[in-house]
Amino acid sequence: MSLLQINNLYKSFGGLSAVLDFNFHLEDGELLGLIGPNGAGKTTVFNLITGVYKPDEGNIIFSGRDITGLAPYTICQQGIARTFQNIRLFKDISVLDNVRIALHKDAPYGLLKTLLRTPGFFQGEIEINKQAHEYLQIFNLEDKAGEIASSLPYGEQRRLEIARALATKPTLLILDEPAAGMNPNETRELMDLIRWIRKDFGLSILLIEHDMSLVMGVCERIYVLDYGQVIAEGLPEEIRRNKRVIEAYLGEEVG
């Protein structure tokens, strides 16, 4: 059974078909890319998977459960976390608190213990603080823990957004253009980080990216969307030589 299986998905906005009979599967532990020209429907697919939009037709099965049309919070609880094309951090709070909030998803105490400030609450908070610092260390942000998130340079904000997504302890991490706005050096570091996260956290990763060096460098399999439809699927070397993909998107063979 695939970790994520999408069957016959449709989504229109007014008269525009953004996603059209989209079929897809992602296996446990896979690092998968979704590419295509601007406006092809990639982010809409991510928004459908994560519950931001409800599909007009079709279904989305994750870990054997039908998650079609569930609320984003519920889908996150089921083990899917994401980052956004336009970074969406909690901008006005600290770097550390951005990660702490994500960790509270699994806090071992509820509202009552929080209000009563029981020993369980304090023990839980100590553990969450410890874990939040560990995530920041992994992403080389530990020395920025006390800074306001929006004050970080762009590349660090992107890393923080990934750290925050990981702190919800997902089994599937969805990255929407993680290298956007990064310089070639930062992109290379990001590639290593993505590979490392997948292995060390035992995750599956699905990413949208226009940077072909990153897509071809890290993805094991790639889907290509055009006008809301899958026009190709295969290994990076198959995609880079596919005539239809070259015509619709790549323009010329990618080295």
Ligand SMILES: Nc1ncnc2c1ncn2[C@@H]1O[C@H](COP(=O)(O)OP(=O)(O)OP(=O)(O)O)[C@@H](O)[C@H]1O
């Ligand atoms: N909320 C919305 N309302 C109306 N139209 C939308 C909405 N979201 C997306 N669209 C339209 O759906 C189509 C697919 O958009 P989408 O953002 O999914 O493409 P994309 O492949 O992610 O593009 P890009 O690479 O530029 O981010 C576009 O024509 C877009 O204008």
